[in-house]
Amino acid sequence: MKQYSLIFVFLWTFSSTFCFSQTESSSIKEDFKPSITNQPGKEFPQVNSQGYARFRIEAPQADSVRVSLGLGGRGGTKLTKNEDGVWTGTTEGPMDEGFHYYHLTVDGGTFNDPGSKNYYGSTRWESGIEIPAHDQDFYALKNVPHGHVQQVLFPSPSTGTSRRAFVYTPPGYGKDASKRYPVLYLQHGWGEDETAWSNQGHANLIMDNLIAEGKVEPFIIVMTYGMTNEVKFGGLRDFKVDAFQTVLVDELVPYVDENFRTLADQKHRAMGGLSMGGMETHSITLNKPEVFSRYALLSGGIYTPEELKDSTKPDLIFISAGSKENPDRVTKAVSALKEAGFNAVSYVSEGTAHEFQTWRRSLYELAPILFSNK
Known part of the structure; x- marks a missing residue:
């Protein structure tokens, strides 16, 4: 196998990384439900019928929390902290249907979301989120x-x-x-x-x-x-x-x-x-x-x-x-x-x-x- 072919495939892998901000939009439907990949009894993360994802993290001592989506984890959704020390944010745009890896970056450190189940990807156990698909049957x-x-x-x-x-x-x-x-x-x-x-x-x-x-x-x-x-x-x-x-x-x-x-x-x-x-x-x-x-x-x-x-x-x-x-x-x-x-x-x-x-x-x-x- 030629080396360049192998490298090319992995460039595809990392091209699917998501880069979103916390910007909310009036066009987002407020029909969010817990993702089916959540830990039992956990309400977040949530997804809506349009493919948006919403996150909620309790980290009162943190100065910065970001959700990094996709293999490679570059970019991501920056969360906003409220007076109770709870960080929330919604992806700026809808995500592709299906499964996606993600993790949290808290004050520069990498952590998994305690609300989500873990899946082995990106050479580590990552959090996972499922965006409902029209053909998921x-x-x-x-x-x-x-x-x-x-x-x-x-x-x-x-x-x-x-x-x-x-x-x-x-x-x-x-x-x-x-x-x-x-x-x-x-x-x-x-x-x-x-x-x-x-x-x-x-x-x-x-x-x-x-x-x-x-x-x-x-x-x-x-x-x-x-x-x-x-x-x-x-x-x-x-x-x-x-x-x-x-x-x-x-x-x-x-x-x-x-x-x-x-x-x-x-x-x-x-x-x-x-x-x-x-x-x-x-x-x-x-x-x-x-x-x-x-x-x-x-x-x-x-x-x-x-x-x-x-x-x-x-x-x-x-x-x-x-x-x-x-x-x-x-x-x-x-x-x-x-x-x-x-x-x-x-x-x-x-x-x-x-x-x-x-x-x-x-x-x-x-x-x-x-x-x-x-």
Whole structure:
């Protein structure tokens, strides 16, 4: 993988940072409700029907409080202190639908919002806020049969330790001991970990709902940590995929095939990922085409016919991005792949950037066709 491609992806990541001020507007609807990502019983932060977010922090001894939104946390909403020592503020403009990381900057120090649940992103546990989306039904918690997300610890001789993965098994997995399933190895982005796709992405709920609606044949999803060599932002050109490739291909895949009822062949094995996970997917699938037959890059670069011409031909290539990212690059790449005879599909998430709503929608579009024979 070319280094500039990896750096480019992370520039997308930080381009979605939000910069708002405390300015209130008479056009803001006062229909604010607590975010669904709040701690139990906490009233703030709140969101309204237009996508504005409002914050309330009790810090009577503080001189300055700011809410930094988005990966990277630059800029943000400056809060105003009242006579009781309570700081409040509302974003100047509406935010994109879906999930966003944020944290507090109090007198120059970085803290999480005690009103919000925490999510691992930006290489730390960040606060999170959910802006209601018009299409949120596809990842909503519904009264349907649910699969299971379980933690596994698998031996990793190459790193000298046991490593963690989360495995989604679909509803009914435990009922028929003779049934075997395809597997998707699904990777997180830079600064996140193996909890991201379940906690922030709701991958399990997306699958549960699709299966309940009869839109997808059930498959297993495996999510593991993709940073085997720790690289901080700014040093990404030093990241090499080799160590993680060994963990994934030589250690995790055999473990999953041995401990779960998989269809343990290349035809029924896929790899995909968002952002950095897409770049890892790009490299590993090119290096190991005999292991995976279906590839998915979610805001994670593209494939070209030239780099695939000497490889085993994949059964599916899926490439996606948000409309605020680089949709033309995605659609042009897929057109070129189709012209070269590849089964390639593009998807553009309307109105979103380098963020989880793009990737939730991408998984929703990908899952029904991933292992389809149609």
